[in-house]
Amino acid sequence: MNPKLVTLSVNHRTHHVALNPNTTLLSALRDLGYTDVKSGCEKGDCGACTVLVNGIAVNACLQLAWLAEGQDILTVAGLGSSDQPHPLQTAFADFGAAQCGFCTPGMIMSAKALLDERPQPTEAEMRKALSGNLCRCTGYARIFEAIEHAAKQLNVDSRG
Amino acid sequence: MLPTNTHILYPEFDYHAPTTLYEVTELLAQYGDSARVMAGGTDLLVQMKMERRQPSQVISLMHVNALQGISQNGSLDIGATTSIQEIHRRLPQLYALAEACNGFSSIQIMYMATLGGNLCNASPASDSAPPLLTYDARVTLKSKTAERVLPLERFFLGPGKTAMQPDELLAQISIPAPLPHSGSAFIKISRVVADISQVCAAARLTREGNTIRDARIALGSVAPTPVRAAGAERDLIGETFSPALAEKIGKQAAQEISPISDVRATREYRQQVAAVIVRDALLRAWERAQ
Known part of the structure; x- marks a missing residue:
C-alpha cells in the first residue's frame, strides 16, 4: 500500500496531496480543512457528508479519494x-x-443537486431528493419550505 | 490493536485501476481470494469499514468502459457497472426493474451503486434481483481464460454467496426480449422508502386475451437468497385471470417461502405481507400486460 500524489479540485481550488488508497474522499476533505463536510454514520445512511462530484450528489464516506482525482x-x-x-x-x-446544523451542509448540497436538475421541483421530487439526508432535530417541514423558497428565488434571479 | 467497528477504513490494501476487462481478469487470476472488485463501493466499503471483509487487493471497475452502459442485441444487455440511477432512467418500460431501482435507496446511493454490485453482494434483500428473476435474466461470468453464462436463479447460493469463482467477474446482465403482451410490477415494503426491504416481490405476466400464457413471481427478504415461487407460477399458467385468482396465488406464494425473524421484521409479518404484495404485483402486472 503506497501513497500516491493526488490532485483534488475542491471549490475551484487545486490541492496536491499524498494519499493512501484507503483514504475516503470524506477524510481527505476534512484533513484538507473542509470541515464543513460532516462525518456522521460513515455508511452512506445519513447523508451528512454529501458533496457534489461533477454536479452529482454523492456520499463522500463511500468514495475513495483516489477515484475523485481530476473531478x-x-x-x-x-x-x-x-x-x-x-x-x-x-x-x-x-x-x-x-437547529443543531450537523445535517445542514449535506441537506443543502442534495438540494443544490436537485435544483440544478429540476428548477421547479414538486414536493414528491424534493422528498425523494432528500431521502438520503437525515435530520434528527427539526423535522423536515422547514427544510422543504426553505428549498421551495430558494427555488423561487433562483428562478427569479435567472430571469434577471 | 485498534478496536473493531470504528467505521474507519482501516484495512490496508493495494488499489488497482485497470481500464480493460482483460486486465481485470488477469488481476483476479493473480490474486484470487485475496482480491475484491469494487464498482460503486456502496456495499464493499461499508463491509470493509465494519471489518467484515478485508481484501488485500481492491480492483476498481470504474475505469473499464466496456462494463458500462445498456445495449440492445436481441436481448437487452446491461453492463455490470451501470448505475441504478441510469437503469431507472433508461429502462422505464421494464416496469418491475424500474420500480425496484426507483425505490432502491437514497439518490446518492442510486447514482453510486451499480446493478452488478447489487447482484454480487448477494443480499437476500436485493431489490434488483426479484425483477431480474421474473425476466429470466442471465449473467455473464468472465475469467482470464473462459466465459460462461448462468441463469440468474443459479447465481445466488446464500447470503453473500454466489456461484462466481474467485477468478471470475460478473461482466453483464442480459434480459431476453420480452414476449408481447407482457407486463411486470415490483412492490417493496420497508420502514422508510430508502431503507432495506422487509419483504419485496416482483411479478411478470404474459396474457393471451384473458388467459395467462406465462407467469413469474419472485420475492426478496424471505429466504437465504432471492427466490421464485415456482408452484404459484405453475398454477397461474393457462388460467383465466381474475382478482380472486391473484388473491389465492398470493397466499400460495406466501406458503412457499421460509422467512426468518430479524431486526427488520418477524417471520409472521413477512409471510402475511408477502401474500398481499404478490397479489398486488400480479394485479398491476396484468393491467400493464395489454
Whole structure:
C-alpha cells in the first residue's frame, strides 16, 4: 500500500496531496480543512457528508479519494460566501431550517443537486431528493419550505 | 490493536485501476481470494469499514468502459457497472426493474451503486434481483481464460454467496426480449422508502386475451437468497385471470417461502405481507400486460 500524489479540485481550488488508497474522499476533505463536510454514520445512511462530484450528489464516506482525482468537487463552503451566500443558504437561515446544523451542509448540497436538475421541483421530487439526508432535530417541514423558497428565488434571479 | 467497528477504513490494501476487462481478469487470476472488485463501493466499503471483509487487493471497475452502459442485441444487455440511477432512467418500460431501482435507496446511493454490485453482494434483500428473476435474466461470468453464462436463479447460493469463482467477474446482465403482451410490477415494503426491504416481490405476466400464457413471481427478504415461487407460477399458467385468482396465488406464494425473524421484521409479518404484495404485483402486472 503506497501513497500516491493526488490532485483534488475542491471549490475551484487545486490541492496536491499524498494519499493512501484507503483514504475516503470524506477524510481527505476534512484533513484538507473542509470541515464543513460532516462525518456522521460513515455508511452512506445519513447523508451528512454529501458533496457534489461533477454536479452529482454523492456520499463522500463511500468514495475513495483516489477515484475523485481530476473531478470537480463542491462542498457547501464553496456554494457561497458570508458576503454573498447562495439563495439556498439564505433560505435555510431565514426559514429556521437548521437547529443543531450537523445535517445542514449535506441537506443543502442534495438540494443544490436537485435544483440544478429540476428548477421547479414538486414536493414528491424534493422528498425523494432528500431521502438520503437525515435530520434528527427539526423535522423536515422547514427544510422543504426553505428549498421551495430558494427555488423561487433562483428562478427569479435567472430571469434577471 | 485498534478496536473493531470504528467505521474507519482501516484495512490496508493495494488499489488497482485497470481500464480493460482483460486486465481485470488477469488481476483476479493473480490474486484470487485475496482480491475484491469494487464498482460503486456502496456495499464493499461499508463491509470493509465494519471489518467484515478485508481484501488485500481492491480492483476498481470504474475505469473499464466496456462494463458500462445498456445495449440492445436481441436481448437487452446491461453492463455490470451501470448505475441504478441510469437503469431507472433508461429502462422505464421494464416496469418491475424500474420500480425496484426507483425505490432502491437514497439518490446518492442510486447514482453510486451499480446493478452488478447489487447482484454480487448477494443480499437476500436485493431489490434488483426479484425483477431480474421474473425476466429470466442471465449473467455473464468472465475469467482470464473462459466465459460462461448462468441463469440468474443459479447465481445466488446464500447470503453473500454466489456461484462466481474467485477468478471470475460478473461482466453483464442480459434480459431476453420480452414476449408481447407482457407486463411486470415490483412492490417493496420497508420502514422508510430508502431503507432495506422487509419483504419485496416482483411479478411478470404474459396474457393471451384473458388467459395467462406465462407467469413469474419472485420475492426478496424471505429466504437465504432471492427466490421464485415456482408452484404459484405453475398454477397461474393457462388460467383465466381474475382478482380472486391473484388473491389465492398470493397466499400460495406466501406458503412457499421460509422467512426468518430479524431486526427488520418477524417471520409472521413477512409471510402475511408477502401474500398481499404478490397479489398486488400480479394485479398491476396484468393491467400493464395489454
